Amino acid sequence: MPAQTAKKDPVDLLFSSLTGLASFAIILFIIGILWVLIYESLPAIQRFGIFHFLFSTAWDPVKEQFGALTNIFGTLITTLLSLLMAIPVALGIAIFLTEVSPNFLKGPIGTAIELLAAIPSIIYGMWGLFTLSPIMSKVVEPFLQNLTRGIPLLGLLFSGTPLGVDLLTSSVILSIMLIPFTASIARDSFNLTPAVVKESAYALGATQWEVVRDVVMPYAKLGVFGGIVLSLGRALGETMAVAFVLGNNHRIPTSLFDAAATITVTLANEFTEADQNIYLASLFYLALVLFVMSFITLAVAKLFLLRAERRYSK
Amino acid sequence: MILETRRKFSGAIALSLSTLAALTGLFWLVFILGDVLYQGLSALSLDLVFQDPVPAGVAGGGLRNAFVGQMLITFTATLIGIPVGILGGTFLAEYAHGKMISRIISVLSDIMVSVPSIVIGTFIYAVLVRPAGHFNGWAGAVALAIIMIPVVLRTTENMLLLVPWTLREAAFALGAPYYKVITQVVYRGAATGILTGILLSIARVAGETAPLLFTSFNNSFFSSDMNGPMASLTVSIFQYAMGPYDNWHAQAWAASFLITFFILLLTIAGRLIIKWRYHS
Numbered sequence: 400m401p402a403q404t405a406k407k408d409p410v411d412l413l414f415s416s417l418t419g420l421a422s423f424a425i426i427l428f429i430i431g432i433l434w435v436l437i438y439e440s441l442p443a444i445q446r447f448g449i450f451h452f453l454f455s456t457a458w459d460p461v462k463e464q465f466g467a468l469t470n471i472f473g474t475l476i477t478t479l480l481s482l483l484m485a486i487p488v489a490l491g492i493a494i495f496l497t498e499v500s501p502n503f504l505k506g507p508i509g510t511a512i513e514l515l516a517a518i519p520s521i522i523y524g525m526w527g528l529f530t531l532s533p534i535m536s537k538v539v540e541p542f543l544q545n546l547t548r549g550i551p552l553l554g555l556l557f558s559g560t561p562l563g564v565d566l567l568t569s570s571v572i573l574s575i576m577l578i579p580f581t582a583s584i585a586r587d588s589f590n591l592t593p594a595v596v597k598e599s600a601y602a603l604g605a606t607q608w609e610v611v612r613d614v615v616m617p618y619a620k621l622g623v624f625g626g627i628v629l630s631l632g633r634a635l636g637e638t639m640a641v642a643f644v645l646g647n648n649h650r651i652p653t654s655l656f657d658a659a660a661t662i663t664v665t666l667a668n669e670f671t672e673a674d675q676n677i678y679l680a681s682l683f684y685l686a687l688v689l690f691v692m693s694f695i696t697l698a699v700a701k702l703f704l705l706r707a708e709r710r711y712s713k
Numbered sequence: 714m715i716l717e718t719r720r721k722f723s724g725a726i727a728l729s730l731s732t733l734a735a736l737t738g739l740f741w742l743v744f745i746l747g748d749v750l751y752q753g754l755s756a757l758s759l760d761l762v763f764q765d766p767v768p769a770g771v772a773g774g775g776l777r778n779a780f781v782g783q784m785l786i787t788f789t790a791t792l793i794g795i796p797v798g799i800l801g802g803t804f805l806a807e808y809a810h811g812k813m814i815s816r817i818i819s820v821l822s823d824i825m826v827s828v829p830s831i832v833i834g835t836f837i838y839a840v841l842v843r844p845a846g847h848f849n850g851w852a853g854a855v856a857l858a859i860i861m862i863p864v865v866l867r868t869t870e871n872m873l874l875l876v877p878w879t880l881r882e883a884a885f886a887l888g889a890p891y892y893k894v895i896t897q898v899v900y901r902g903a904a905t906g907i908l909t910g911i912l913l914s915i916a917r918v919a920g921e922t923a924p925l926l927f928t929s930f931n932n933s934f935f936s937s938d939m940n941g942p943m944a945s946l947t948v949s950i951f952q953y954a955m956g957p958y959d960n961w962h963a964q965a966w967a968a969s970f971l972i973t974f975f976i977l978l979l980t981i982a983g984r985l986i987i988k989w990r991y992h993s
Contacts, residue, residue, distance in 0.1 A: 411890045415804070418803045421799075421803075422801035422805055422809070422818050423801075424801060425825055425866065426821060428862075429821060429824075431840075432828075432836045435836050490731075491730055491732075492734045492735045494728075494731040494734075500735070512742070514742060514981075515738065515745075518745060518973060519972065519973065520922070521947050523745070526745050529954070529966075530748050578741070579738070607724055607728060608727040609720065632827055636831065638922070639922045666831050670834075671927050686832050686836075689829055690828065693828060697824045697827050701823055
């Protein structure tokens with residue numbers, strides 16, 4: 400081991416401790432964020448407790464009553480809806496890029512999809528407000544409403560005035576943002592399938608689609624799942640893409656055309672306006688809930704991805 | 714025979730659906746970029762960069778304050794984030810190579826990369842804004858640096874690991890201490906890779922809005938004082954787009970255009986460098 404002999408040099412000792420310190424900054428940040436958020440939200444934790452805060456729909460700065468449920472509900476609904484819309488497209492893109500596309504198109508289309516991931520979220524948000532939202536309110540939402548009118552449950556989901564500033568529009572924007580993340584991880588997982596295994600399936604007479612469905616997909620299952628959970632973690636914390644078109648309405652939405660609030664949107668809109676201590680503490684409490692939620696989700700995703708990597712890239 | 718036609722038929726359907734999916738992805742890209750390009754270009758003028766904002770509702774004016782603020786904040790963030798990121802990555806790839814702690818920090822920084830940036834904003838608010846008593850540019854820069862560090866750290870680690878061990882051993886054999894091996898041999902071997910990481914991390918933070926909302930806040934006047942509230946392009950875009958005035962919207966589009974293409978340029982440059990250096 401070179402490190403042992405090198406440790407004798409004082410400059411080396413200094414340099415190595417400097418690098419060590421820098422890398423421990425990561426741990427410091429995570430512990431620091433957790434500690435500060437808990438400390439700052441203590442007044443709210445003491446006043447509202449944990450379960451009462453998480454399951455209360457109250458959000459009334461005037462009466463100083465705060466609960467997280469409307470925000471958590473909005474976060475979960477937009478996240479789930481956007482994943483539902485993003486996953487099929489992302490998997491399709493991954494299949495296209497690994498199996499269908501001619502070789503000369505793989506590079507350009509792959510890059511184009513990844514550029515979609517590089518666009519800042521505020522651009523998605525603004526585009527959503529000025530371009531997508533009018534399209535949703537004038538074309539897509541009335542169409543969906545007419546389509547589902549009279550159908551018991553679906554009709555209810557699409558009831559209300561289609562304003563374009565609602566859960567559905569936010570989820571569509573969020574799904575466009577999630578597509579490239581999910582697609583690039585799925586593509587990388589698909590690429591891990593050894594060519595020999597695919598070729599043996601072809602040799603048995605399988606069609607291209609059967610190879611994808613029965614060989615590539617099962618092989619990449621773990622990685623794809625990890626990618627989906629990773630997108631879920633990202634969606635939970637996305638702020639600017641939804642801040643423009645969600646409406647920041649603290650009520651449990653009953654229709655996809657209702658304005659709603661997510662944890663991130665509430666923070667973005669109200670953090671600088673919070674004038675009472677308990678209000679600010681409740682917002683910190685919300686941030687804490689979001690941090691814990693997304694940290695756990697991301698850790699689970701990472702676990703799956705690591706496992707997939709270990710299993711297949713031997 | 715019927716079974717075979719059916720298999721071929723379902724295969725054709727599935728694969729055309731996947732092509733359709735790829736087209737959908739491309740459609741969104743073209744739609745969004747085209748819109749930003751069209752709306753941005755039609756609102757773009759020199760005033761945007763060289764004029765300060767005028768009172769709301771009055772025509773004219775620009776976002777010079779936001780451009781300067783954005784540059785100062787991003788630049789300061791880079792000054793903090795890049796050394797820490799590179800040193801941290803060095804520790805993981807060199808001194809702690811193969812050790813448990815290296816794996817743990819790697820995983821944690823991968824998680825940190827995706828932690829909601831607005832949470833980092835609230836954290837910095839509690840740590841740097843409230844004690845100072847006012848919003849300030851430093852706080853914004855530190856918030857961006859915290860987002861930047863894990864990105865730079867992970868790329869540095871990966872790029873250093875690509876440098877062959879035999880190269881280090883050759884330097885050790887000449888009697889060089891480890892720090893000299895790292896700074897003079899390993900860093901040189903990985904320089905382009907690290908540069909790419911830096912470019913991509915700048916691209917990553919240049920479009921961040923959420924962590925600036927309650928750290929550097931906003932300022933309608935020109936200010937180069939990092940100790941006071943500072944305008945940034947992204948926060949200005951948010952404010953202007955949500956505002957009621959048409960010329961605000963136009964300026965928001967123009968600013969979005971500039972920021973989007975700056976970021977895409979960095980991203981493409983980063984990808985080209987990787988391709989040129991590691992795949993040819």
